[in-house]
Amino acid sequence: MDRNKLYESILKKGSELGFEDLEVFFEEDKELSLGVFEGEVNEYSQSLTKGISIRGLLNEKMGYAYSEKVDEDTVFELLNQAMDNAKQIDSVDREFIFSGSKEYKEVKTYNPQLEKSEIEDKIKFLLETEKKALESDEKVYKANYTMYSQSRSYIEIYNSKGLRLFEKSNGAYAYLSLIIKDQDNFRTGSSFIVSRDFNDFSSDKLVEEALFKAKRKEGAKSTKSGKYDIVFENMAFASIIQAFMSAFYAESVQKGTSRLKGKKKVKIANDLITLVDDPYLDGAIASASFDKEGVCTKKKNIIEKGVLNNFLYNLKTAHKDGVETTGNANRGSFKSGVSTSGFNVYLQKGELEFSSMLDKIGNGMVITELQGLHAGLNPVSGDFSIMAQGYVFENGIYAYPVSDITVSANYFDILKSIELIANDLKFIMPSGEYTGSPSVYAGKLDISGE
Amino acid sequence: MLDKLLIENVLQAALSTGGDFSEVFVEEKRANSISITGKEIDNANSGTDYGIGIRIFMGNKSVYSYTNDFSEKNLIETAKKAAYALSLEECENEKIVLENIKKGKNHKIILKPYEFAKNKKTDMLREMTNSALGYDSLISQAKASIIDSAQHVLIANSLGTFIEDFRTRIRFSIHAIAQKDTEMMTGYRAPGAQKGFEFMNEIDYIKEAKEAARIAVTNINAGYSPSGKMPVIIDNGFGGVIFHEACGHGLEATSVAKKTSVFADKIGQKVASEIVTAIDDGTIENGWGSSNYDDEGTKTRKNILIENGILKGYMVDRLNGRKMGMEPTGSARRQSYRYEPTSRMTNTYIQKGKSKLEDMISSTDYGLYAKKMGGGSVNPATGEFNFAVLEGYLIKNGKVTKPLRGATLVGKGPEILKKIDMVADNLELAQGMCGSVSGSIPTNVGQPAIRISEITVGGRD
Numbered sequence: 001m002d003r004n005k006l007y008e009s010i011l012k013k014g015s016e017l018g019f020e021d022l023e024v025f026f027e028e029d030k031e032l033s034l035g036v037f038e039g040e041v042n043e044y045s046q047s048l049t050k051g052i053s054i055r056g057l058l059n060e061k062m063g064y065a066y067s068e069k070v071d072e073d074t075v076f077e078l079l080n081q082a083m084d085n086a087k088q089i090d091s092v093d094r095e096f097i098f099s100g101s102k103e104y105k106e107v108k109t110y111n112p113q114l115e116k117s118e119i120e121d122k123i124k125f126l127l128e129t130e131k132k133a134l135e136s137d138e139k140v141y142k143a144n145y146t147m148y149s150q151s152r153s154y155i156e157i158y159n160s161k162g163l164r165l166f167e168k169s170n171g172a173y174a175y176l177s178l179i180i181k182d183q184d185n186f187r188t189g190s191s192f193i194v195s196r197d198f199n200d201f202s203s204d205k206l207v208e209e210a211l212f213k214a215k216r217k218e219g220a221k222s223t224k225s226g227k228y229d230i231v232f233e234n235m236a237f238a239s240i241i242q243a244f245m246s247a248f249y250a251e252s253v254q255k256g257t258s259r260l261k262g263k264k265k266v267k268i269a270n271d272l273i274t275l276v277d278d279p280y281l282d283g284a285i286a287s288a289s290f291d292k293e294g295v296c297t298k299k300k301n302i303i304e305k306g307v308l309n310n311f312l313y314n315l316k317t318a319h320k321d322g323v324e325t326t327g328n329a330n331r332g333s334f335k336s337g338v339s340t341s342g343f344n345v346y347l348q349k350g351e352l353e354f355s356s357m358l359d360k361i362g363n364g365m366v367i368t369e370l371q372g373l374h375a376g377l378n379p380v381s382g383d384f385s386i387m388a389q390g391y392v393f394e395n396g397i398y399a400y401p402v403s404d405i406t407v408s409a410n411y412f413d414i415l416k417s418i419e420l421i422a423n424d425l426k427f428i429m430p431s432g433e434y435t436g437s438p439s440v441y442a443g444k445l446d447i448s449g450e
Numbered sequence: 451m452l453d454k455l456l457i458e459n460v461l462q463a464a465l466s467t468g469g470d471f472s473e474v475f476v477e478e479k480r481a482n483s484i485s486i487t488g489k490e491i492d493n494a495n496s497g498t499d500y501g502i503g504i505r506i507f508m509g510n511k512s513v514y515s516y517t518n519d520f521s522e523k524n525l526i527e528t529a530k531k532a533a534y535a536l537s538l539e540e541c542e543n544e545k546i547v548l549e550n551i552k553k554g555k556n557h558k559i560i561l562k563p564y565e566f567a568k569n570k571k572t573d574m575l576r577e578m579t580n581s582a583l584g585y586d587s588l589i590s591q592a593k594a595s596i597i598d599s600a601q602h603v604l605i606a607n608s609l610g611t612f613i614e615d616f617r618t619r620i621r622f623s624i625h626a627i628a629q630k631d632t633e634m635m636t637g638y639r640a641p642g643a644q645k646g647f648e649f650m651n652e653i654d655y656i657k658e659a660k661e662a663a664r665i666a667v668t669n670i671n672a673g674y675s676p677s678g679k680m681p682v683i684i685d686n687g688f689g690g691v692i693f694h695e696a697c698g699h700g701l702e703a704t705s706v707a708k709k710t711s712v713f714a715d716k717i718g719q720k721v722a723s724e725i726v727t728a729i730d731d732g733t734i735e736n737g738w739g740s741s742n743y744d745d746e747g748t749k750t751r752k753n754i755l756i757e758n759g760i761l762k763g764y765m766v767d768r769l770n771g772r773k774m775g776m777e778p779t780g781s782a783r784r785q786s787y788r789y790e791p792t793s794r795m796t797n798t799y800i801q802k803g804k805s806k807l808e809d810m811i812s813s814t815d816y817g818l819y820a821k822k823m824g825g826g827s828v829n830p831a832t833g834e835f836n837f838a839v840l841e842g843y844l845i846k847n848g849k850v851t852k853p854l855r856g857a858t859l860v861g862k863g864p865e866i867l868k869k870i871d872m873v874a875d876n877l878e879l880a881q882g883m884c885g886s887v888s889g890s891i892p893t894n895v896g897q898p899a900i901r902i903s904e905i906t907v908g909g910r911d
Contacts, residue, residue: 037708038669044535045514045790049501066497068518074498085494088484088568093492119535144710144831179710179831186712186832222906225677254589259632372836373826376908380627380634385675385858385908387836404834406858406908410675429840436869448677448858448908 006072010054014079015160019056019086021097023159025292026052026070027334030152030295032119035145036126038435043147053334056099061089066335070378077199094424096315099161107289109169111196115152121147121198125174129203133178136211137314139218141186145177148201155334163294171196171285173429176206179215187224189214190427192283209365213368217389220401222449229364230407230445232355233390234426236367238437241275241347244382244411245433246301249340250317257380259412260308269415274352275303277312277433279343284427286343286434293329293338300326302342303415312340346436350421354439357422359396361441366390367407368388382411385448405449417443452476452502454548456522457606461546463529463607464506471507471768474531474568475745477787478603479713480564485595486575488583493595494568494745501787504529508536510773514790546608554615554742561647563598563618566682571596574650576620579658582626585663588670590629596622596650605747613747619738619892623880624659628666635672635855637665637840642881642892644736665822665841668853675842675909681817682859683810683845683901688823688880690895692902693728693800695835696863697721701730701755703770703793704887705830712833712864713761716814718841721761722867725803730765732780732796735899738881739796739893746782746791748760753779755798757868767793785889792888799896804874807899810872817827818857818907819843821852825882833863858908866902875901 004264007024014022028050035043053066056079063086065078130146150172157165177190191209193201232240235324252258260268266336279288279297290296293315313321317340330341358366367390377384385408421443427436456472465471475675479499485492495710501518502525515532517524538846539567558802575594582592621642628635641647684692699712709800713721732750734740744750754762765781766774770793783794811819819842826837839857843850879896 041511042516044512045516046532046535047516047788049516049517049518049788053497064493064495064497066495068500069498071742078497081496084568085484085496088491088494088572090572091487091490091492093490142708142710144705144708177831188831255593256629257593257627257634259634335497335499337493355710355782367607371824371829371834372827372838372858375838376836377838377855378636380636383856385838385856385910387834387858387860387908404862404906405859406677406836406860406906408674408856408858408908408910413575446677446910448906450679 003156006245007444010075010337011160013075014056014375017079017083017085019058021063021160022052022054022056023097023157025334026156026225028154032150034122034126035147036130037146039127040091041123050162051334053212054082055409056082056086057095058086059081059194059253060094061086062095063087063089064337093316093320097159098163098294098315100163100294103282104289104296108286109167109287114170114172114196114198115248117198117242125203126216129176129206132203132207133176133210136207137180139180139216141179141181143176145175145179147175165294167289174201174206176210178214179212182218187214189417191291192312194429216391217403218402220389220403222404223392223402225448226449227444228447229443231361231366232362232442233366233368234424234437234439235428237440238426238428238435239346239370239373240411242428242431242435243377244332244379245342245345246379248312249309250313250321251340253311254317254320259380260381263308264310266308267306267410269303269306270418272304272418272421273306273415274301274348275345277302278347284434285430288343291327291329292331295325295327295329297327297343300348304341312342314338314340333343337376340424342433347438349423349425349438352420354422354424355396357395357420357439357441360420362396363394365392365402365447384409384411405447407445407447409445414442419443451478451600451604452520456696458548460504460525460545461527461606461608463526463545464504464533465543466530466540468539468541469506469508469536471608473505473746475503475787477501477601478598478886479595479601479786482563483574483595483597483601484568484571484578485593485762487593488579488591489576491572492577499786503787504532505790505801506532507537507769511536512769512790516787537612537844540810540908548606548612549611551612556742557644557740559618559646563600563620563646574655578624578655581656581659582624582663585660585668588628588630588667589626589663590875591627592625594622594624603742605745607747611747613743615741615743617644618646619644620647622650622762623657624662626663626666628670633670635666635669636788637662637669640881642738643703644738644740655766658724668841669855672853672855675679675818675907676855677907677909679904679906681814681901682820682904682905682907683814683817683899684823685821685899686876686878686897688882688895689820689881689899690799690897691823691826691837691882693897694795694798694895695826695837696866697728698795698798699828699886700830700863701764702795703764703774706717706764707770716761717763720759721758722759723870724759725873726756726759726867726870727801729801730795730798731752734797737797737894744780744782745784746778748778748780748782750780750796750832753781765793765795767791770805783888783891785891789889794886794888795884795893797879797894799879800873800898800900802875802877802898805874807874807876808897810874810901811845811850814845814901817845818854828863835863836860855877856910859909860906866905869903869905870900871900871903
């Protein structure tokens with residue numbers, strides 16, 4: 001089936017039906033997921049799927065419809081559904097179908113080598129990883145997850161304003177979680193690697209990190225409730241940043257669900273804080289040349305030296321505020337409508353070595369892991385109260401591990417109270433944005449324990 | 451959706467390299483979503499998911515493949531490719547003959563979702579946000595949505611099973627935001643059912659909208675929760691998320707089979723206090739987590755997980771059943787054809803007890819009354835869980851006093867179950883979405899009010 005012919009027929013029929021403008025979004029995904037357990041492959045999944053979405057403007061209101069049946073027959077049904085949906089919208093905000101940016105920066109999003117390497121090699125890598133994990137320490141009980149997942153995505157945007165864009169991207173991640181027996185308790189430690197280059201996947205790296213994270217919990221127990229000087233380790237703080245990203249979307253501000261309303265160009269954080277959204281970060285997994293509306297992307301400082309520079313916009317929200325779009329339109333998949341998202345988002349690192357940071361503080365607690373983030377936070381107020389693990393430090397040195405505690409604070413207050421930033425920038429598994437942070441000293445926060 | 455003979459050929463092609471079991475899951479799902487922010491309908495989307503998942507076992511190994519190209523050529527090729535992943539040696543295998551198709555009969559739908567006008571939904575959405583916004587001057591914003599889906603599945607396997615099932619679900623959500631200066635707090639309600647549009651006619655959605663607003667106002671006026679170990683009374687309905695996280699996931703064969711659950715090898719042992727009986731029942735009529743057949747084609751059933759504190763059974767799917775030497779319990783579920791099924795919860799609840807909520811409160815000197823719960827999570831390997839309290843109050847001298855905000859309950863599953871010392875008689879179920887390895891699926895949680903004698907409360911004092 002010639003897809004271009006199909007798209008032309010959709011645009012033509014859509015126009016006849018009454019749409020002012022129409023856009024077709026096509027997506028084809030190839031996925032491979034592998035997992036091993038106790039020396040055997042316990043997960044092996046392969047797929048090739050595709051889907052199409054039509055969105056169209058009727059009286060400047062957008063209606064959407066999608067289908068995983070990509071053929072001439074479903075087209076009529078999709079157009080009718082999209083039309084019906086467009087008729088329901090009574091929002092006064094204008095919506096847009098975009099004709100294209102003047103230029104797009106070329107971004108490397110696809111590595112053919114990743115797909116050429118054999119599945120057998122990937123299985124071997126996983127088996128080797130699990131074997132090394134099990135042999136790494138006598139206390140290792142099991143490796144509950146040793147996984148590899150690879151995906152290739154191809155999207156096409158074709159609309160009645162003449163926009164013709166396509167993008168091929170791929171990437172993979174490997175994930176290891178191991179369990180150690182610690183007297184009556186089990187402790188887990190995990191690690192992951194995200195990359196487009198299979199050479200980056202190292203068993204030793206995965207095992208070393210996972211084991212280190214599990215072992216430093218040995219003997220951990222709860223501690224007295226109270227206020228402690230808190231350092232968030234890089235990955236823990238990155239997960240908090242990611243969880244509260246929606247506060248920076250113009251969409252949330254305009255809908256009255258962000259505390260940052262009216263705060264553009266206002267100092268909302270400590271001078272040390274610069275939060276970057278970089279769609280061109282070398283080798284980073286969320287890099288992109290254009291957003292999901294086809295607008296060219298750009299690198300920006302969301303927060304610059306403590307001042308809120310700008311919100312993240314798409315065409316609709318930018319028009320509502322009378323500003324330029326920042327090229328941050330997102331669609332979760334062809335099945336979702338247009339929303340907002342950053343790309344590779346990170347807190348700019350400082351100059352301080354992590355150990356020097358602990359020295360400067362003297363006594364306090366490092367929070368290394370957070371669990372149940374999605375449940376324990378309020379994206380609107382910024383409040384969070386999350387189960388945590390970490391360790392107490394005295395005179396700048398590791399003293400003893402803690403677990404079964406919660407750390408409670410407010411994200412927006414923390415941005416103001418961060419006094420020190422280390423130089424250990426690290427990224428976490430992508431979920432929406434690909435987010436990274438260095439370790440930060442957040443001042444005195446509430447810890448609940450005994 | 452797919453010809454019986456073609457399905458038989460695909461199942462047979464899947465066994466062409468010596469696999470001992472093959473299964474296909476054919477799915478067509480039509481979904482609609484429409485949402486409102488304030489007084490404006492701002493999003494309307496609908497669409498069709500359409501695909502097939504092919505699974506093959508060889509002993510305890512499995513491979514999975516999925517596609518939405520339904521041409522005979524592609525289906526046979528996909529099946530063969532998956533078969534080669536298990537073994538490169540081709541072998542003869544018998545022709546597969548499927549039984550006569552069995553169709554799911556329960557969970558009747560009266561008003562099919564795609565057969566009624568969308569403007570009925572928009573009228574209801576406007577009523578919801580208007581009610582929430584008008585509840586109190588502190589309410590600054592309200593958002594609501596209605597999502598419905600109609601899933602049609604065909605499940606067949608090399609043992610001859612041939613099932614057709616329909617699962618139609620509808621759910622609405624209403625969020626209210628209360629604001630004081632720059633502070634904002636939320637309240638929400640999100641009831642749903644395995645029903646057609648008649649659900650929206652049966653439920654008092656205006657009452658739910660006002661309740662969401664009431665919770666938001668209570669929270670904006672609330673002080674922070676204290677911290678430390680204390681008794682906590684968790685009220686009914688979504689309070690059942692406690693059991694879901696503290697224990698439920700740990701009883702799924704998904705981790706029990708690998709012995710990476712803290713509840714592995716504990717059948718017959720006392721894992722909870724004697725007054726706790728916990729059930730997972732996939733047959734509850736029109737239940738949010740119910741279905742006639744599970745996603746492997748096994749009839750769903752009422753499974754008693756814990757009886758009077760003793761662990762009676764796990765939730766078991768076919769593959770993990772092989773590893774554990776146990777029969778499947780009708781617990782295999784998946785988000786869609788894109789996921790391999792595994793054992794999951796359906797409608798999970800603590801059985802009603804004999805106490806009264808009033809007595810529980812009056813017999814508590816100092817503690818937390820968690821009237822409404824938010825979400826939670828668990829690490830089944832260590833048993834560590836956490837949940838958010840959506841609406842809470844301080845109990846002092848046996849009385850409910852000031853409202854509290856931002857409390858989190860944390861602990862270890864096996865420990866907490868043993869600390870349940872009172873179970874009330876006001877059992878209620880509430881709807882949620884549960885995420886795990888086979889995707890996000892609708893599940894009911896539930897319980898009567900329960901008292902936990904001691905649990906760590908995370909607050910800000």
